[in-house]
Amino acid sequence: MDEIEDGPEPEIQTTEPETAAPINVGARLKAEREKQGLSREEVGEKTKIAERHLTSIEEGRFSDLPGRTYAIGFARSYARALGLDEKDVVEGVRDEMGVAAPQVSERKLDYMEPGDPARVPSSKLAWGVAALLIVLLVIGAFTWKGFFVPAADLPTIKDETEAVATAPTAAPTTTQTALPTGEVVFTATVEGVWVKFYNRNGSQLFQKQMAKGETFTIPADADGPQIWTGRPDAFTISVGGQQVAPLATEQRTIRDVPVDAASLTSRPAGPGIPTHGN
CATH class of the missing domain: 1.10.260.40 (lambda repressor-like DNA-binding domains)
Structure with missing residues (x-):
């Protein structure tokens, strides 16, 4: 019987199953x-x-x-x-x-999350915020200018003091212009203007719708004569032949306004009178 020679045992190769790489x-x-x-x-x-x-x-x-x-x-x-x-x-x-x-x-x-569309502001909102910022900047610029810029145009206290010190002093008036005296004449400048003149106690002196150019002279013995009319602008007035300022320059009703020479000549040179009722 043949002898079996001992030799190296064949290597047994074992393979482990490969583990699949996780999917990222x-x-x-x-x-x-x-x-x-x-x-x-x-x-x-x-x-x-x-x-x-x-x-x-x-x-x-x-x-x-x-x-x-x-x-x-x-x-x-x-x-x-x-x-x-x-x-x-x-x-x-x-x-x-x-x-x-x-x-x-x-x-x-x-x-x-920056990628969440629910958290991303819309373009309309972004434009709205930008417009609001621009409006605030414009308002701020005008406010700043109104508060600070005018101050640069104001004179200093020193300038004002010097101006007062160098201002010419008006010469004292030694004479006064004599006020006109004499009869008071009212002349109508429009057709059919109604007017009533009366004394301070209410007794009537004259009442009529005067024609254009018609005149009325306040009696010399009138006691505190006054006028009532709705057209004070429709009369020219003269005192002692010298024309004085009209009672008004617009159509309105006046009543109980003194029209004696002293009252008319003491009025301002310009048109207009104080209101004395309706």
Whole structure:
């Protein structure tokens, strides 16, 4: 019987089953997007996220995004648009970035998400705020000018003092112009003007609708003569042959106005009289 020579035992090779590499968040989002037949542009319109950021997420390049908060917020909005589990996607992003979950409530995290379209202010609101700021700036500029600029035009106290000191002193009047005296004559300047003259005790001196050019002379013995008419502007008045200022320059009713020589000549040189009733 032949002897069997001892030799080295054949090596038994054992192979362990390969563990499949976990699918990263970006690949999951991209696969789901393509499964739903959506383009990145369509997802961008839903989430208000730029396509370049969506590309960075799908390729797992979270470092290309503005920051960790943006990466988490964009990924959450992306998952929401596709109907995926938002919390699962966010945890995946944190694992890939090596970021621990912040110790804040989920509600506060949602408020800080920059990619959430519900949190992004509309363009109308932004333009409204800008217009309001412009209006406030214009109002502030005019207010500043009104408060501070006029002060530059005001004279100093020294200038005012010098002006008073150098102002010429009016020479004292040694003579006074004699006031006209004599008979008082009223002349109508329009046709059919009604007038009544009476003494201070109410006794009538004259009452008529005077024709244009008609005159009436106050009696020399009249006691405190007064006038009542609705057209004081329709008379010229002379005292001692010298014309004096009219009783009024507009049509209105006057009553109980003294018309003796002293009262008429002591009135201002210009037109107009004080109101003495209706």
